[in-house]
Amino acid sequence: MSEKLQATNPLAFTVRHDRRATDKKTVKFRNLLQSDQLEFICEAHNGLSAKICEEAGFKGIWASGLCLSAQFGVRDSNEASWTQLMEMLEFMSDATSIPIMLDGDTGYGNFNNMRRLVTKLEQRDIAAVCIEDKLFPKTNSFIHSREHPLADIDEFCGKIKAAKDAQKCDSFSVVARIESLIAGWGMDEALRRAEAYHAAGADAILIHSAKSKADEVLSFKKEWGDRGPVVIVPTKYYSTPTDVFREHRFSMVIWANHILRSAVSAMQSTARRIQEEECLHSIEDSIASVGEVFRLQGAQELQAAEARYLPVSAQKTRAIVLAAARGSDMGELTADRPKAMITVRNKSLLSHIVDAYNAAGISQLNVVRGYCKDAVDLPNINLVDNDDYADTGELYSLHLALNAVTGKGDTVISYGDVLFRKYILDAVLEADDDFVIAVDAAWRETANRDRSADYVACSMPNTRNAFYRSVTLEKMDNDIESPHIHGEWMGILKVSEAAYERFTAIVREIVHSPQAPGRAADMPHLCNELIRRGHSIRVIYSTGNWLDVDTVEDVVASSSFQ
Ligand code: SPV
Ligand code: MG
Numbered sequence: 360m361s362e363k364l365q366a367t368n369p370l371a372f373t374v375r376h377d378r379r380a381t382d383k384k385t386v387k388f389r390n391l392l393q394s395d396q397l398e399f400i401c402e403a404h405n406g407l408s409a410k411i412c413e414e415a416g417f418k419g420i421w422a423s424g425l426c427l428s429a430q431f432g433v434r435d436s437n438e439a440s441w442t443q444l445m446e447m448l449e450f451m452s453d454a455t456s457i458p459i460m461l462d463g464d465t466g467y468g469n470f471n472n473m474r475r476l477v478t479k480l481e482q483r484d485i486a487a488v489c490i491e492d493k494l495f496p497k498t499n500s501f502i503h504s505r506e507h508p509l510a511d512i513d514e515f516c517g518k519i520k521a522a523k524d525a526q527k528c529d530s531f532s533v534v535a536r537i538e539s540l541i542a543g544w545g546m547d548e549a550l551r552r553a554e555a556y557h558a559a560g561a562d563a564i565l566i567h568s569a570k571s572k573a574d575e576v577l578s579f580k581k582e583w584g585d586r587g588p589v590v591i592v593p594t595k596y597y598s599t600p601t602d603v604f605r606e607h608r609f610s611m612v613i614w615a616n617h618i619l620r621s622a623v624s625a626m627q628s629t630a631r632r633i634q635e636e637e638c639l640h641s642i643e644d645s646i647a648s649v650g651e652v653f654r655l656q657g658a659q660e661l662q663a664a665e666a667r668y669l670p671v672s673a674q675k676t677r678a679i680v681l682a683a684a685r686g687s688d689m690g691e692l693t694a695d696r697p698k699a700m701i702t703v704r705n706k707s708l709l710s711h712i713v714d715a716y717n718a719a720g721i722s723q724l725n726v727v728r729g730y731c732k733d734a735v736d737l738p739n740i741n742l743v744d745n746d747d748y749a750d751t752g753e754l755y756s757l758h759l760a761l762n763a764v765t766g767k768g769d770t771v772i773s774y775g776d777v778l779f780r781k782y783i784l785d786a787v788l789e790a791d792d793d794f795v796i797a798v799d800a801a802w803r804e805t806a807n808r809d810r811s812a813d814y815v816a817c818s819m820p821n822t823r824n825a826f827y828r829s830v831t832l833e834k835m836d837n838d839i840e841s842p843h844i845h846g847e848w849m850g851i852l853k854v855s856e857a858a859y860e861r862f863t864a865i866v867r868e869i870v871h872s873p874q875a876p877g878r879a880a881d882m883p884h885l886c887n888e889l890i891r892r893g894h895s896i897r898v899i900y901s902t903g904n905w906l907d908v909d910t911v912e913d914v915v916a917s918s919s920f921q
Pocket of ligand 1: 423424425426435462499500501592594615616
């Protein structure tokens with residue numbers, strides 16, 4: 360795994376590895392606490408907001424209890440369990456390279472719970488925890504609940520000591536938050552607690568105030584001096600100029616809830632507008648593009664990784680599925696849907712085909728629909744419409760699809776009513792000839808001359824020798840005399856990237872030709888035409904394990920096709 364891949368892949372995944380000591384998040388956070396200039400960290404509440412904070416330039420993140428609770432839709436009263444918070448923290452940590460301090464409320468229990476919390480935080484690469492001297496379950500400091508009961512000083516000091524003893528990494532930080540000013544116990548009590556928590560081993564003190572002026576925290580800092588780093592949360596006294604905090608030599612400012620609050624306003628306004636206007640015109644340009652979301656998710660890194668790790672054939676190959684026909688032999692089964700959408704074993708034929716392609720690593724699927732086209736509604740496929748399906752043949756559908764295919768690579772063409780096992784596809788993909796078809800050499804087992812089948816005559820039959828030689832197609836036709844039939848085409852044709860342009864031109868020429876069959880041409884006509892023009896079509900023999908679903912009996916048979 361290269362450093363570059365990691366660096367560009369913040370949200371999608373993280374590879375844990377030994378970092379140089381100075382790169383460690385714990386060290387980075389401790390340095391912020393001890394820096395001789397005022398530092399700032401910002402609230403985030405999930406992987407995406409954490410990444411946004413890092414991109415904005417913040418050197419650290421406050422995993423706010425209020426905001427984590429709010430994004431879960433619950434109150435900041437320990438309603439979300441600490442393991443639920445831990446899950447979210449892991450996403451936040453994986454998404455970022457800057458340190459995160461968890462707002463750990465009261466430590467979710469006693470000294471023992473505190474120890475376990477620290478262990479679990481370190482395992483997730485969280486750099487620090489802040490605990491407050493209140494009682495579980497806590498109440499948010501800005502809620503005028505009847506009272507904010509404070510923890511016993513000694514009990515809280517025990518918790519701090521337990522946390523410091525539990526940490527495995529020397530630079531993990533424990534910040535002790537004093538709620539005396541919130542609870543109305545006054546400055547002396549706040550200072551007494553600060554002294555005790557400092558002595559118990561806290562790496563910094565967070566002094567909290569709900570006043571709209573900074574007076575309380577400023578006088579605390581004057582009294583406390585520089586005995587240890589002091590952190591503040593100016594949510595209520597936001598009108599105080601930041602330079603005042605600098606002049607008072609505070610260590611760190613936490614912007615505690617502003618990312619969540621801005622998201623709330625934006626979501627409320629967008630939801631209201633879409634609901635009222637029943638259309639997206641007025642909001643589309645004022646919200647983040649889907650591309651921006653992909654960028655934040657690290658989509659590009661995944662593409663680079665695919666190029667690096669996926670087998671070449673799978674990553675580049677595209678598929679075209681011809682599924683425009685009704686399939687009239689199916690009677691009522693196709694009254695309101697094309698054949699490709701009839702249900703077999705709980706899902707449509709087309710779903711089975713999509714799954715087979717996906718299993719072979721092919722994700723670009725271009726499906727041509729025509730008859731009852733609205734019934735073709737699978738996710739993650741590109742739809743190509745042949746609105747002239749009633750008057751045109753397979754080749755015309757293929758022609759439309761070839762115009763719609765994107766990117767470069769090999770192209771596999773198959774039918775929307777042909778089921779096949781993945782290994783047949785794999786064998787076709789493995790052959791590196793320009794044109795490759797799959798042929799069933801066990802054609803006699805299903806032969807029925809009343810049924811239309813694409814029989815083939817090849818350069819040699821499916822003997823042991825054929826395994827060592829490159830067998831090629833000589834003719835494809837329903838009317839080949841039995842002694843000359845070597846197999847039945849399974850409806851799969853692969854065209855190499857190199858032959859794609861030539862192939863597209865030939866298809867275009869045939870469907871635009873004024874001579875029959877023109878727009879009515881089918882796939883066998885194309886194969887014979889390729890041969891006539893001197894192209895060689897490689898044959899991959901197989902036996903069985905595919906099914907052309909043409910009749911109701913075939914549907915019954917396909918139910919046992921596993
Ligand atoms: C939080 O962000 O959850 C805090 C800070 O604890 S405050 O809401 O100001 O108490
Ligand atoms: Mg909180």
